[in-house]
Amino acid sequence: MPVTVLLVDDEPLVRAGLRAVLEAQPDIEVAGEAADGAAVIPLVRQLRPDVVAMDVRMPLLDGIEATRALLRTVPDPPKILVVTTFENDEYVYEALRAGADGFLLKRARPAEIVHAVRLIAEGESLLFPASVRQLAADYGEGGGNRAARAALERARLTEREGEVLRLMARGLSNAEIATRLVVGTETVKSHVSAVLAKLGARDRTQAVITAYESGFVAPG
Secondary structure (H helix, E strand, C coil): CCEEEEEECCCHHHHHHHHHHHHCCCCEEEEEEECCHHHHHHHHHHHCCCEEEEECCCCCCCHHHHHHHHHHHCCCCCEEEEEECCCCCHHHHHHHHHCCCEEEECCCCHHHHHHHHHHHHHCCCCCCHHHHHHHHHHHCHHHCCHHHHHHHHHHCCCHHHHHHHHHHHCCCCHHHHHHHHCCCHHHHHHHHHHHHHHHCCCCHHHHHHHHHHHCCCCCC
8 A cells, every 4th residue: 555645835836846756656645735734634534644744834823733733633643744944943843842753854855755755654763863863952951851851750661672762762773773682673663662652652753852852862
C-alpha cells in the first residue's frame, strides 16, 4: 500500500510543488490538500492519511495549534511533518514539542522531500537529528524543563533503555542501534517501545525532546 499524504499550506504553489514531487513516486500518494490548519481535522477524519505535511505558519490556524488539536481529538492520528521556510525557528521547535514527528524545509531538494515522507511514515529513525539537536540547544531550556525532568524520573528507564534513548537522540535507526549494541533488531524495537511507553511519548521525536529538555542527553 502506498504512503498517503495530506498537504496543508496556504500557498498553492507550495502545495503544487510538493504534490508533483511526491506523486512522481510509485509508493506515495497525495490524498488531499488544504489551505489552512483549520481544515486538517475534518480532512484527516475523511481521508485517513498516513502523513500530514503541514506548514508551520498559516493565517487562521497555524501548524502548532493544528498539531495540538489533531493529536487531542483524532484517535490513531497520522504522522505530522512540519514544512517550514526557516530551519532554526522557534515555531518549528514548538511544533515538535506539540507532537509533530519532524520537519522539512520548503527549499529541500525533491529527493530530501521524498526521504522525509518515507522516514516519517516508517517511524524508525529521527528525521534530521543534528537539526533537532540544534533546536533543542537553542530553545530547550538547557535541560531545565521541570515537566521533562519529572517525566524522565517517573519513567525509571533501565540502563539499557537509557542507552537506547541516547542512541535514538543521535539519530540512529533501529538497525543501527542493534549493530551498535550487538543485539537483534526485534530486541531494539522492544526497548524503543518501552522507552516511548515509559516517557509517555508519541514517537521517537518526542522521546528525544524529553531527553534533551530534561538534561538526560546534552544537545550540544
